[in-house]
Amino acid sequence: MSNKILVCDDEEGIRESLKLILADNHELILTDNGEQCIDALKNNSDIKLVLLDIKMPKVNGLDVLKNIKEIYPDMNVIIVTGYKSVETASEATQLGAAGYIVKPFKSDEILETVKKYVS
Amino acid sequence: MPIYAIPPLISSLLFISLGIFVLKQSRATQASKLAFFLQCLATFWWQFTWFLLFQIPDNPFVHQLIKIGYSGIILIPATFFHFFATLLYGKKYLSIIKLYYLISFVFLTLLHNSLLIINGTYFNHFGHYPKAGILHPLYLTFLITVVIHNIYILYNKQKDQQTNNQDRNQARYLLAGFSIYLIAASDFLVNYGFKFYPIGFIFISIYLCTNTFAIVKHQLMDIRIVIQKSLVYTSLFAIISITYLSIIFICESITQYFLGYQSPFFRFFIAFFLGICLLPFKTHLQGLVNTFFIHGNPCDIAVQNEYLLKEVAQKEKFKAVATLASGVAHEIKNPLTALKTFVEFLPQKKNDPEFMQRFTIIAAKEFDRMENLVKQLLDFSKPSPLNFQRTNISQLLDDVIALNSMRIKENNIKVIKHYPTVTVSIPLDQNQIKQAFINIIQNAIDAMPDGGTLTIGVRVQDSLHPTPYTLTPKIIISITDTGCGIDKEGQKQIFEPFYSQKSQGTGLGLSITYGIIQEHQGKITVNSILNKGTTFEITLPYKKT
Numbered sequence: 095m096s097n098k099i100l101v102c103d104d105e106e107g108i109r110e111s112l113k114l115i116l117a118d119n120h121e122l123i124l125t126d127n128g129e130q131c132i133d134a135l136k137n138n139s140d141i142k143l144v145l146l147d148i149k150m151p152k153v154n155g156l157d158v159l160k161n162i163k164e165i166y167p168d169m170n171v172i173i174v175t176g177y178k179s180v181e182t183a184s185e186a187t188q189l190g191a192a193g194y195i196v197k198p199f200k201s202d203e204i205l206e207t208v209k210k211y212v213s
Numbered sequence: 214m215p216i217y218a219i220p221p222l223i224s225s226l227l228f229i230s231l232g233i234f235v236l237k238q239s240r241a242t243q244a245s246k247l248a249f250f251l252q253c254l255a256t257f258w259w260q261f262t263w264f265l266l267f268q269i270p271d272n273p274f275v276h277q278l279i280k281i282g283y284s285g286i287i288l289i290p291a292t293f294f295h296f297f298a299t300l301l302y303g304k305k306y307l308s309i310i311k312l313y314y315l316i317s318f319v320f321l322t323l324l325h326n327s328l329l330i331i332n333g334t335y336f337n338h339f340g341h342y343p344k345a346g347i348l349h350p351l352y353l354t355f356l357i358t359v360v361i362h363n364i365y366i367l368y369n370k371q372k373d374q375q376t377n378n379q380d381r382n383q384a385r386y387l388l389a390g391f392s393i394y395l396i397a398a399s400d401f402l403v404n405y406g407f408k409f410y411p412i413g414f415i416f417i418s419i420y421l422c423t424n425t426f427a428i429v430k431h432q433l434m435d436i437r438i439v440i441q442k443s444l445v446y447t448s449l450f451a452i453i454s455i456t457y458l459s460i461i462f463i464c465e466s467i468t469q470y471f472l473g474y475q476s477p478f479f480r481f482f483i484a485f486f487l488g489i490c491l492l493p494f495k496t497h498l499q500g501l502v503n504t505f506f507i508h509g510n511p512c513d514i515a516v517q518n519e520y521l522l523k524e525v526a527q528k529e530k531f532k533a534v535a536t537l538a539s540g541v542a543h544e545i546k547n548p549l550t551a552l553k554t555f556v557e558f559l560p561q562k563k564n565d566p567e568f569m570q571r572f573t574i575i576a577a578k579e580f581d582r583m584e585n586l587v588k589q590l591l592d593f594s595k596p597s598p599l600n601f602q603r604t605n606i607s608q609l610l611d612d613v614i615a616l617n618s619m620r621i622k623e624n625n626i627k628v629i630k631h632y633p634t635v636t637v638s639i640p641l642d643q644n645q646i647k648q649a650f651i652n653i654i655q656n657a658i659d660a661m662p663d664g665g666t667l668t669i670g671v672r673v674q675d676s677l678h679p680t681p682y683t684l685t686p687k688i689i690i691s692i693t694d695t696g697c698g699i700d701k702e703g704q705k706q707i708f709e710p711f712y713s714q715k716s717q718g719t720g721l722g723l724s725i726t727y728g729i730i731q732e733h734q735g736k737i738t739v740n741s742i743l744n745k746g747t748t749f750e751i752t753l754p755y756k757k758t
């Protein structure tokens with residue numbers, strides 16, 4: 095079974111952090127905007143999980159989420175964001191996000207959540 | 214629906230919705246809100262029953278309906294006293310309020326169990342109307358007593374030297390409003406067999422609606438400005454309605470006589486025409502109300518308005534601070550998360566050279582970002598006092614371009630300058646204005662990563678040698694790029710703090726620019742077409758010194 099995770103965050107620091115936490119046991123694809131994220135999904139049919147930032151320039155994370163769910167309704171998407179607002183969280187859940195992680199996160203938190211979806 | 218049933222329907226619905234709204238929304242004290250609500254409820258009760266009544270020309274329930282509706286009328290004097298006394302005096306008149314309610318309930322009992330208050334109905338052209346019973350004059354006596362008591366407490370309040378000016382003015386307005394309300398007492402004549410359409414609803418409706426408005430606005434402004442305004446409209450409305458009704462009456466008699474029928478279109482036409490004709494009187498009435506009720510002291514209103522504006526500004530400020538705080542939190546969370554994760558892995562990976570290299574790069578970058586954020590925040594929150602120096606604007610722009618020449622070259626950007634032939638110098642805080650332009654030009658460069666054209670124009674609007682009669686001349690600086698552009702939404706928010714379309718942007722740059730331009734009494738606008746480019750236009754006043 096594949097353990098491929100797609101990360102989409104506009105900030106290098108966050109991408110590097112997630113790489114640090116996950117790269118030992120998972121195969122990672124790092125993208126820094128929504129377009130790349132969708133492209134990566136199209137090119138890699140074995141992606142099991144997407145970790146998605148909300149506040150990104152150009153295309154907002156929620157729009158990316160909507161887009162992903164349109165093309166891949168069964169894809170697991172976890173929102174990783176600095177905003178802990180009830181509205182965004184509930185909007186994300188309504189759009190079909192599987193989970194919500196708030197920055198600053200702990201590595202355990204990430205591993206714990208990821209474990210539910212990827213072997 | 215018969216036309217005569219429409220006014221009571223409208224007024225009843227207005228009352229109940231406004232009453233509920235005030236109860237839920239207003240910032241006034243709980244007790245006065247409740248009193249106000251009761252006042253509305255009583256009126257709704259009465260008006261809504263009248264609406265039903267005017268619909269059914271003949272029905273066995275008419276008599277019951279009239280009694281139900283009249284219950285509202287019976288309660289009105291007590292609810293009024295309740296409202297005035299609570300709003301102006303708090304709990305002082307509590308026992309009298311209770312007494313008035315008690316008397317009202319006695320009348321209610323009489324109304325429902327005997328023919329002493331209401332004894333049958335009149336049938337007029339607009340529908341049924343209650344016929345006064347033998348004890349009805351007793352109710353009128355009670356009503357007059359409460360009215361006099363109302364006037365008495367309002368009058369005392371507005372005269373009382375120990376009360377503050379605000380409460381006294383409030384009492385003054387309420388008193389004036391109440392006098393208008395009293396015109397509605399003419400409806401009682403219909404109870405005694407006079408045959409005319411009861412127009413009291415007009416005065417009551419306007420009075421109560423405007424007061425509701427005043428209380429709702431209590432959240433934002435002082436009650437008396439609004440009551441004063443409402444008086445103007447009440448009087449205007451009263452004049453219109455009286456003129457309207459008499460003209461309608463005359464015209465309908467004439468058309469009836471000559472044509473043998475009445476046209477509803479004609480009524481609407483007259484109403485519309487009158488409304489337009491009487492509108493210019495608004496300002497005169499405003500003046501009259503001001504002279505009568507604030508004794509010709511327009512300063513008072515000015516002071517109130519000033520106070521109001523300050524309050525609004527304060528609220529805006531709070532909102533801005535809240536946005537700022539959440540923005541700062543978000544901007545700091547990202548670098549913080551990265552640093553935290555790297556530090557967490559440091560003990561186990563300290564011998565991994567690749568990790569150490571990444572760590573050094575990331576840490577340095579994230580620390581820089583946080584430092585930059587703090588610096589910008591300081592610029593944003595505490596603009597240093599301006600230090601004006603006569604500055605050649607073209608020279609200053611050249612300096613800014615020179616400062617960014619490296620990146621301009623890197624991105625392969627062509628710079629075009631349109632400067633005036635004469636030297637234009639104005640007093641500016643050089644450092645601040647430079648900062649303002651740097652922020653704009655850096656954005657322009659960021660918007661054109663694959664090359665483009667940066668056009669910088671300076672022009673002078675109006676004569677440089679103004680006579681006292683010409684406008685102050687202005688200097689207009691435009692900075693245009695051929696980059697990716699900003700959409701309509703973005704253009705609206707672009708000067709707001711923490712709005713950014715760049716991944717590494719703090720979203721403070723253009724807010725700072727905006728602030729600096731404002732400090733210089735200038736103006737900044739943005740104009741952009743997606744994928745075509747963006748133009749910022751800065752207008753600065755041309756001053757000699």
Ligand SMILES: [Mg+2]
Pocket residue numbers: 103104105147148149150
């Ligand atoms: Mg982000």
